[in-house]
Each structure stands twice: as structure tokens, then as C-alpha cells.
Amino acid sequence: xxxxxxxxxxxxxxxxxxxxxxxxxxxxxxxxxxxxxxxxxxxxxxxxxxxxxxxxxxxxxxxxxxxxxxxxxxxxxxxxxxxxxxxxxxxxxxxxxxxxxxxxxxxxxxxxxxxxxxxxxxxxxxxxxxxxxxxxxxxxxxxxxxxxxxxxxxxxxxxxxxxxxxxxxxxxxxxxxxxxxxxxxxxxxxxxxxxxxxxxxxxxxxxxxxxxxxxxxxxxxxxxxxxxxxxxxxxxxxxxxxxxxxxxxxxxxxxxxxxxxxxxxxxxxxxxxxxxxxxxxxxxxxxxxxxxxxxxxxxxxxxxxxxxxxxxxxxxxxxxxxxxxxxxxxxxxxxxxxxxx
Numbered sequence: 001x002x003x004x005x006x007x008x009x010x011x012x013x014x015x016x017x018x019x020x021x022x023x024x025x026x027x028x029x030x031x032x033x034x035x036x037x038x039x040x041x042x043x044x045x046x047x048x049x050x051x052x053x054x055x056x057x058x059x060x061x062x063x064x065x066x067x068x069x070x071x072x073x074x075x076x077x078x079x080x081x082x083x084x085x086x087x088x089x090x091x092x093x094x095x096x097x098x099x100x101x102x103x104x105x106x107x108x109x110x111x112x113x114x115x116x117x118x119x120x121x122x123x124x125x126x127x128x129x130x131x132x133x134x135x136x137x138x139x140x141x142x143x144x145x146x147x148x149x150x151x152x153x154x155x156x157x158x159x160x161x162x163x164x165x166x167x168x169x170x171x172x173x174x175x176x177x178x179x180x181x182x183x184x185x186x187x188x189x190x191x192x193x194x195x196x197x198x199x200x201x202x203x204x205x206x207x208x209x210x211x212x213x214x215x216x217x218x219x220x221x222x223x224x225x226x227x228x229x230x231x232x233x234x235x236x237x238x239x240x241x242x243x244x245x246x247x248x249x250x251x252x253x254x255x256x257x258x259x260x261x262x263x264x265x266x267x268x269x270x271x272x273x274x275x276x277x278x279x280x281x282x283x284x285x286x287x288x289x290x291x292x293x294x295x296x297x298x299x300x301x302x303x304x305x306x307x308x309x310x311x312x313x314x315x316x317x318x319x320x321x322x323x324x325x326x327x328x329x330x331x332x333x334x335x336x337x338x339x340x341x
Contacts, residue, residue, distance in 0.1 A: 017276025058290030091143025109140030133165035148211025209236025241280030253280025
């Protein structure tokens with residue numbers, strides 16, 4: 001247990017991860033289509049301010065502003081040659097805030113999908129994917145990230161490529177998927193089979209879980225289905241703050257601080273050890289989650305009925321209703337935007 005994340009998990013039992021990056025940066029003036037990663041150079045003080053607001057709200061883990069900072073996505077902004085430097089800067093900004101917190105705060109180097117489709121359906125080879133992730137993770141490591149946080153994944157081969165890159169960089173790692181398609185990833189992976197994406201790779205992940213894609217109720221339902229393949233591997237749940245609505249030209253998320261606190265308590269009951277918010281989760285929501293985490297005593301594992309009664313109705317059909325074949329690492333996959341909201 002030599003890495004900082006494992007040590008803090010052992011010390012505290014359950015950790016609070018931060019909230020949304022893109023959603024909050026839009027509130028600070030980021031425009032649609034603009035890459036948050038470009039703000040690392042043009043508005044670093046705003047990135048630092050966001051990290052600080054999450055630390056002030058009680059986050060134990062803050063994710064660097066590097067979700068789309070791989071060469072394939074940066075190419076859209078003519079910045080692919082600055083991949084290493086942008087990731088280094090992203091980690092350095094988060095590291096500065098974490099080091100000034102006066103308590104242990106983990107810097108997680110956010111690593112999102114390449115935005116490309118791997119062979120044989122797409123043009124990106126597995127080796128090229130590994131190299132793209134390695135380049136990014138090396139930059140995050142140079143900037144002081146504690147862990148590679150591989151997130152919002154949907155394809156098993158892309159997860160494995162990112163994990164191989166993290167291991168090659170001698171970085172501890174976490175990986176999460178987005179189970180937003182009838183309770184599965186877009187590539188059809190069931191939550192109980194997601195861990196198999198990196199099966200056999202050593203060292204094993206510190207944590208495996210789910211983020212983005214769905215609101216709190218659906219995320220909790222996914223959490224009941226998640227398996228890690230290793231009793232020592234923690235479960236991560238990082239839900240969107242409710243359901244997005246388009247109001248007066250802006251995207252507004254329906255979740256309240258009270259609902260996110262209820263979600264936090266149920267996530268603990270479901271066995272999650274790293275709990276956070278994704279799209280729409282602001283520092284105010286996170287402060288309520290911090291209070292819930294600090295005051296809650298774990299209860300029995302919730303049922304779907306309890307989840308619906310407490311947090312609200314499910315939006316998606318759940319994976320356990322449609323069976324599981326454990327497959328789905330290859331096939332058609334949509335491109336995600338350049339920022340995790």
C-alpha cells in the first residue's frame with residue numbers, strides 16, 4: 001500500500017471525490033465547443049478556483065482538468081503537440097491546491113476516451129491507443145498526479161489500452177465506465193463484467209466503478225450490479241446531479257443538494273468507497289454530500305424500491321432486466337465531447 005489513494009482509503013474508509021468540471025467551467029465563462037484544457041494556459045486561475053471550491057466543500061479527491069487532453073482530441077484544437085505539457089500543467093494546478101489544503105487531498109489525473117474508434121471497426125490501432133494514453137499519463141505524472149483516473153469509458157479494449165499505459169508509467173490507476181445505455185456501456189458491457197476489461201493486468205486497479213451518463217437513481221442501481229473481480233478493489237460511484245434540461249438557452253441539472261446527500265448515503269449502503277458527483281454537481285451539492293458522508297452510519301444494502309422512494313425514479317432500463325453476455329468491447333461508438341461536464 002505505497003500509493004497515496006490506497007493509504008487514504010485505508011485511513012478514512014470512504015472518500016469523497018469532487019464534482020463536475022465542464023458544467024462549472026461553463027458557469028465561469030467557458031463557451032460551447034471550447035476545450036477546457038485550453039484554459040489551463042489562458043485562465044489557469046479559474047481552474048485553480050474550481051479545484052479550491054471542491055476542496056473547501058470537503059473533497060478528498062480532485063480530478064485534474066485533463067479529461068480530453070490526449071493527442072487525438074487536442075488535434076481538434078491544433079494542440080496535439082502540447083499533450084505532455086498541458087497534462088503536466090493540469091496536474092500542477094490541482095497539486096498546488098491539494099498541497100495547500102492542510103489535509104490529505106488526492107490529485108487524480110483525469111484520462112477520458114480518445115474520441116476515436118479502435119480497429120477493426122475504426123482506424124485507431126490498439127498500439128496507437130496505448131501510446132496516446134501513455135503520453136498523457138506521463139504528463140500527469142510529471143505534474144504530480146497521485147493516480148491515473150481513467151473515466152467515462154465504454155469499450156473494453158480502450159480501457160485495457162489506458163490501463164496498460166498507466167502500468168507502463170508506473171502509475172496506480174482507477175477506471176470507471178458510463179453505463180448509460182439500458183444499464184450498460186454504449187459498447188454493451190454489463191456492470192458486473194466491466195472489471196474484465198483489464199483482467200490479468202498487474203498491479204490491479206485501486207478502484208473500479210461508474211460515472212456520468214445517468215442521474216443518481218440509475219447510478220445507484222448500476223452500483224448494485226457492479227463487481228470488481230477482487231475484494232480489495234474499491235467501488236467508485238460518481239453520478240450526474242439529476243437529469244439535464246434545456247432552460248432559457250442553458251443546460252440545467254435537476255438534482256438538489258438534498259437529493260445528492262440521499263444518494264451519498266445510499267451509495268455507502270451499496271458498498272461504494274469513493275463517492276462523487278459528475279455533470280451538474282456544484283460545490284454546494286458536494287458540501288451536502290460531505291455532511292452526509294460524515295454523519296451516516298452504513299445500513300443494509302438498498303433495494304431498487306428504496307432507491308426510487310428516496311432519490312427518485314429510474315430513467316433507463318436496467319442491465320439486469322436484459323441479461324448479460326459480458327461482451328461489447330468492439331462495435332459502433334459515438335464520439336464524446338472534448339470535456340466531461
